[in-house]
Each structure stands twice: as structure tokens, then as C-alpha cells.
Amino acid sequence: MLSPTAYNVIYNWDGAPHGYSPIDQSMQTFLDKTYAPLEDTQVGALFWCIGEHAVRWPSEKMELLADVNNRRYENAAAFTHSENIRRMLDRGEDPQQAVIDRGHQLGLHVYASQRMNDNHFDGAQLADLQTLHHTELTQLRKDHPEWLLGPDTEEWFALSWNMAVPEVRENRLQHLREICQNYTWDGVELDWQRHPFHFPDDQAYRLRYVLTDFMRAARELTREISQQRGTPFYLAARVAGSIEGCQRIGYDVETWIKEDLIDVLIPAGAAGTDPAIEVNAFRSLIADRTIALYPGFDGGVPGPATGPEDEATRHNMRTKATALQYHQQGATGIYAFNWHADRDSKRELLSQVGKRETLQKQNKLYSITHRFRQETGSWRGAYKHDRLRGALPVALYPTFKITGPHFTLDLADDLQEFPPKDLTLRFRLQDWVDGDQVRFLLNDESLIDPTINYCHNGDPNPISDVSNAAWHNFNIDPVKTPPGSHRIEVILLNRHPQLACDLVLTDIELVVNYC
Structure with a gap:
């Protein structure tokens, strides 16, 4: 039986294939685009993003995607992506279950990936909340600006939830309950890194017990589901790429491991690839456990391309070098995030990075890590907790x-x-x-x-x-x-x-x- 120790590569899809076809996207086309990059590669598990704040299934307690603006959209991309989902539901189809069924037919494990505090609100502030037109906005967020971080965090993330608020955590737990109980996933991922601004500045370490309490509730839920089904129901968590980063954000990973709250640990950067994940340190924490360790890659390393190779060549060479380093340090496999792809564009990497032997005799680029900060413009502040010990420039x-x-x-x-x-x-x-x-x-x-x-x-x-x-x-x-x-x-x-x-x-x- 497939288990988290045998995935080789975990591929996280953010749901983008819903937006890869014009209205009305057929279920067959959607599934073909979803699985085309994965078939006949080293990918053993798909982590499927089930949405950010609104749900994508009928619910009595949660808001349905696009209801907040009565299915009127802020731009063409939001219209195409969200309306394709809504029209599938209108036709009586269920894209979540269809993704699971197709993955199982291909011999893959399929997890629900829940983004715990996603903020794609483009730097909007509390003062913008009542007039903001955004598909992922919910009425709950508009009604309760006091539940948001506002000026107590990086400016770009002002509309992020304050996880110290009990009602916020209950909302996130209800989202988790519904996605886990309604479908036949093999497990669920709590993606804490989308995005890692959960508490007021300088309080995260002291409030880390709050997220640990949430992890205990999530573990209780997954154990109940496992007992009901008679099969394992795994719990994965995506956290920062360093122990220090985890502590700064509020992830008490040591306690999570000690209390057996996770089956899969995914240390990763929050914004761009962190090529210096502390695999050795995390490996030491799980030494006497059966926890699988999958260090994560994002779409690329942030910062300007310096050549002399073209950026695509540099990306491939650097990814292979970093992946082999992680295998050498004891990683179970590799986690790929934001690797948006068709059948061929990421096939070489997805067929090589999951195993040490397939990375041998491949051109590589080893590099010293950069400390990169974005202080102005889009995503300012997003890199705050990543690459903390970057030694260059x-x-x-x-x-x-x-x-x-x-x-x-x-x-x-x-x-x-x-x-x-x-x-x-x-x-x-x-x-x-x-x-x-x-x-x-x-x-x-x-x-x-x-x-x-x-x-x-x-x-x-x-x-x-x-x-x-x-x-x-x-x-x-x-x-x-x-x-x-x-x-x-x-x-x-x-x-x-x-x-x-x-x-x-x-x-x-x-x-x-x-x-």
C-alpha cells in the first residue's frame, strides 16, 4: 500500500487548471489539464488546493465561492476560474471528488490542501475592506475587521486573519471539517505558509501554543476519520524552512512532532524557493518517528537573474543541485509548489528530483543562498521569514x-x-x-x-x-x-x-x- 514515505515527489496544485479553459470547462478537460504534468513521472501524491476562504461545495455553514459579489467578478481571470467551478456545481458535478477519483485511478494519493491564512488581496488595507471587490473575499471578513491583523503586521498582509481570535480558528476548523468529512481524500495538508502572518508582530513565538492547539484539533479530526474508514488518513503541515523561522512565525514544530500531530512535514519558503532548508535539523527532530520529510520548492528563487545561463537553464540546474543536497541530508522526497505546468514543461524535473539515482550525472548549479527582501511594490514584506541566514550579497x-x-x-x-x-x-x-x-x-x-x-x-x-x-x-x-x-x-x-x-x-x- 502506498504511504507517505514512498511518494518521491508531492505536487501541489493551487487549483489553476479551473482557469485553463474557457467557460464552460468540461470535467474531462479539467481533469486532463490537472493530471497531464503528473502522469508517468515520479509524482506519488497530489496535494489539491481546495480554495482559500470560501468553499467550493454546497455548505450550510460556510460561504460559497463568489457568492459575496453575486458571481460578479473583478477581472477576466477570476471570472474564468471561479465560474468554471460554479458551473460545474450548477451541472451537479463535483470537481473535488473527480480529482480524487482520477488520482486514485492513476495510483496516486490525493490530499486536500487547505491554505490556513491565504492573502491574495493585493495589499488592501482595513479601510478598503467594505469597497474591495475580490472573489475570495467573504462576508465574514467584511463584517469583522477587528478579527484581522491590520496595522499589526507587514502592510501587504493587513487583511490576514488574526489567529489569536477564537472565532477565526473556529471558521478555519469548520472549513477543515467539511473538506475532510465530505470527501475520500487520503489525507489533508495544513498549509501554514500560505501566508505566514498569523499573529501581531512580535507575538508569534509567545502565541505558538494557539497554533499547536489547532494542530491537536486537526489531529483529532484525522484520527476520527481514519477510525471510521478503517484506513489511514494522513495529516501534513507546511512550515518554514528553518527552525528559527518556524519559531518566529509561531510553529512549535518540536511539540507537533513530540505529540505525534503530523505524518508529513514540509519545510519550505513562503515566498519563492528557499534553497537552504534545514533538512538536517528537521531530520534530527523526527529521528525516532515515522514522519515523512519533504522539503519544498516554489516556482523559483527570488531575485534578479544574473546569468550567464538563461534563467530556465539556471532554474533546472539549481533545482537539481538543491534536490540532491536534500536527498543527501535525509529527505524522504521533494515537494513541488507553484510548478504550474502542462504535460511537458516540468516533466524533466518531475521525472528526476524525487530520487537520488535519477539526479546523478545531471548538470547542476550549486549556489550560496541570498537573503532577499521585497520592501516596495507587490508582495512587500512577504520574504520576511525566508532565507534568514542568506549569506549574500x-x-x-x-x-x-x-x-x-x-x-x-x-x-x-x-x-x-x-x-x-x-x-x-x-x-x-x-x-x-x-x-x-x-x-x-x-x-x-x-x-x-x-x-x-x-x-x-x-x-x-x-x-x-x-x-x-x-x-x-x-x-x-x-x-x-x-x-x-x-x-x-x-x-x-x-x-x-x-x-x-x-x-x-x-x-x-x-x-x-x-x-
């Missing part, structure tokens, strides 16, 4: 003892067993000019004779011979580069005397090319 300054920032790069490939065609360690320096003197060290040995290429951010036909950033590339001997941790240090020896700006180290990458 960092300005290089002269020091008394001729030292600089040092970094640890974990190599998961065995380059002696599988020798690559070439191995390159490269450093990107912003505002570098000829005359700057920088020392690069790998495992305390100086690297010499770099090839220097100006960075044109992926432009294949640059019109200039120079740019304001340059890659310093070093050929590395694979024989001297075993799997494991490698220490890197970068030291500024002398800055060009005519430059007043900082010399900034923005990227460190190890590129492994097998072909």
Missing part, C-alpha cells in the same frame, strides 16, 4: 587581519564516481574594475588565474565590451573536490583608489557540467 571591506566573509558550500555529487566534463567555481562581483585586488580561497587554498567575464545578465548579444559586474571563473579539479562541505573565503586586498562605491560580492556558484 555582502560588501567587501578591508580588514586588519586580511580576512573576508566565508561561506560553506555543500556538494552532493560524487565527482570521482561520476566525473564531470568540467567543474567551475565562479564569483560575481558588482562594481568590479581592473585594478581591484581580491583573493579567493577554496578550502584554505588560494585560487589563481581566473577567467574574467563581464556580466550581461543573460543578454546573448551585448553591445558593450564591459559592464558594472564581472564573473571570476576558476577551473576546479574534481578529484580534489569530494562530496561534503567546502569552505570558501573572499578577501578584499585593495580597492581601486578611484572607486568610492562598495565592491559587492553578489553570487558564488559551483557549476557541474556533465555534457
Whole structure:
């Protein structure tokens, strides 16, 4: 029997296929688009987003999707997506059960994925609430602005629920009860990372007992369902990618594990991929448990693309490197979130990232993690709890003892067993000019004779011979580069005397090319 330890890849669909066909989408077309990316890949489980705040099934206690505005929509995308759901219901069809049935026919487990505090309200504030036209808005939210975080959190997330309010938690628990009891899912995911703003600022750690209490109630529900059906009903939770991040947000993961409140643990970034998830730390927490560990990927790593490869190539290489690192650290498998795809666009990754052996001899890009913050514009504040220990970018300054920032790069490939065609360690320096003197060290040995290429951010036909950033590339001997941790240090020896700006180290990458 399939179990969470054997999924290889968990694929989270956010429900987008409802919007991939014009009105009226047929059930067959909807299911074909939903499962096309998954069939004949390493995916063993589909986590299906069942909506955010309004339900997508008839309910006596919960508001139905699009009722708040009488099925009048704010834009064409909301109309297509939501009306396709509503018209299926009007025809007497049930897309939730249909998703489950098709998944079971394909031999997959299918979970309901409940977003615990989703906020796609585009930065709207409390003052906007009564005039806001948004399909996922509910009358409950409009009637009770005092139940929302408002100015007590990041501005963009002002309309997020305050989970300290008992009525809010009862609403979320009722949503959970209905989705679990009404359908034949194999389990349910509590997606706490969509979005991780649950309490007033600086209170989350002290209020973590509140979310633990919710987890206990959820576990009681899943156990009741399991007993009634005579089959397992699994509980998954998506949390922050680091122990510190979990504590900052209010996830007492240690207690959840100790009290056996979860079957599947999914540490992941909340906004973009976190390529430095603390798999080892989470693995230690569950060492004496049967909990499955699936570190998560999002649609991409946030921040500007720096090349020299095109972004699609970089994404594939970086994803494979990070996935192999996670397997090496003891991950059960890989969790894919926001990998919107048709049959072919993500097939290579979904056929490789779930197993260590299928990642061998694949081109990879290992990189040092960035600390990325979005302070203005859309999604400002969303990255607050992600990549807390991102070591780049960092300005290089002269020091008394001729030292600089040092970094640890974990190599998961065995380059002696599988020798690559070439191995390159490269450093990107912003505002570098000829005359700057920088020392690069790998495992305390100086690297010499770099090839220097100006960075044109992926432009294949640059019109200039120079740019304001340059890659310093070093050929590395694979024989001297075993799997494991490698220490890197970068030291500024002398800055060009005519430059007043900082010399900034923005990227460190190890590129492994097998072909």
C-alpha cells in the first residue's frame, strides 16, 4: 500500500487548471489539464488546493465561492476560474471528488490542501475592506475587521486573519471539517505558509501554543476519520524552512512532532524557493518517528537573474543541485509548489528530483543562498521569514587581519564516481574594475588565474565590451573536490583608489557540467 514515505515527489496544485479553459470547462478537460504534468513521472501524491476562504461545495455553514459579489467578478481571470467551478456545481458535478477519483485511478494519493491564512488581496488595507471587490473575499471578513491583523503586521498582509481570535480558528476548523468529512481524500495538508502572518508582530513565538492547539484539533479530526474508514488518513503541515523561522512565525514544530500531530512535514519558503532548508535539523527532530520529510520548492528563487545561463537553464540546474543536497541530508522526497505546468514543461524535473539515482550525472548549479527582501511594490514584506541566514550579497571591506566573509558550500555529487566534463567555481562581483585586488580561497587554498567575464545578465548579444559586474571563473579539479562541505573565503586586498562605491560580492556558484 502506498504511504507517505514512498511518494518521491508531492505536487501541489493551487487549483489553476479551473482557469485553463474557457467557460464552460468540461470535467474531462479539467481533469486532463490537472493530471497531464503528473502522469508517468515520479509524482506519488497530489496535494489539491481546495480554495482559500470560501468553499467550493454546497455548505450550510460556510460561504460559497463568489457568492459575496453575486458571481460578479473583478477581472477576466477570476471570472474564468471561479465560474468554471460554479458551473460545474450548477451541472451537479463535483470537481473535488473527480480529482480524487482520477488520482486514485492513476495510483496516486490525493490530499486536500487547505491554505490556513491565504492573502491574495493585493495589499488592501482595513479601510478598503467594505469597497474591495475580490472573489475570495467573504462576508465574514467584511463584517469583522477587528478579527484581522491590520496595522499589526507587514502592510501587504493587513487583511490576514488574526489567529489569536477564537472565532477565526473556529471558521478555519469548520472549513477543515467539511473538506475532510465530505470527501475520500487520503489525507489533508495544513498549509501554514500560505501566508505566514498569523499573529501581531512580535507575538508569534509567545502565541505558538494557539497554533499547536489547532494542530491537536486537526489531529483529532484525522484520527476520527481514519477510525471510521478503517484506513489511514494522513495529516501534513507546511512550515518554514528553518527552525528559527518556524519559531518566529509561531510553529512549535518540536511539540507537533513530540505529540505525534503530523505524518508529513514540509519545510519550505513562503515566498519563492528557499534553497537552504534545514533538512538536517528537521531530520534530527523526527529521528525516532515515522514522519515523512519533504522539503519544498516554489516556482523559483527570488531575485534578479544574473546569468550567464538563461534563467530556465539556471532554474533546472539549481533545482537539481538543491534536490540532491536534500536527498543527501535525509529527505524522504521533494515537494513541488507553484510548478504550474502542462504535460511537458516540468516533466524533466518531475521525472528526476524525487530520487537520488535519477539526479546523478545531471548538470547542476550549486549556489550560496541570498537573503532577499521585497520592501516596495507587490508582495512587500512577504520574504520576511525566508532565507534568514542568506549569506549574500555582502560588501567587501578591508580588514586588519586580511580576512573576508566565508561561506560553506555543500556538494552532493560524487565527482570521482561520476566525473564531470568540467567543474567551475565562479564569483560575481558588482562594481568590479581592473585594478581591484581580491583573493579567493577554496578550502584554505588560494585560487589563481581566473577567467574574467563581464556580466550581461543573460543578454546573448551585448553591445558593450564591459559592464558594472564581472564573473571570476576558476577551473576546479574534481578529484580534489569530494562530496561534503567546502569552505570558501573572499578577501578584499585593495580597492581601486578611484572607486568610492562598495565592491559587492553578489553570487558564488559551483557549476557541474556533465555534457
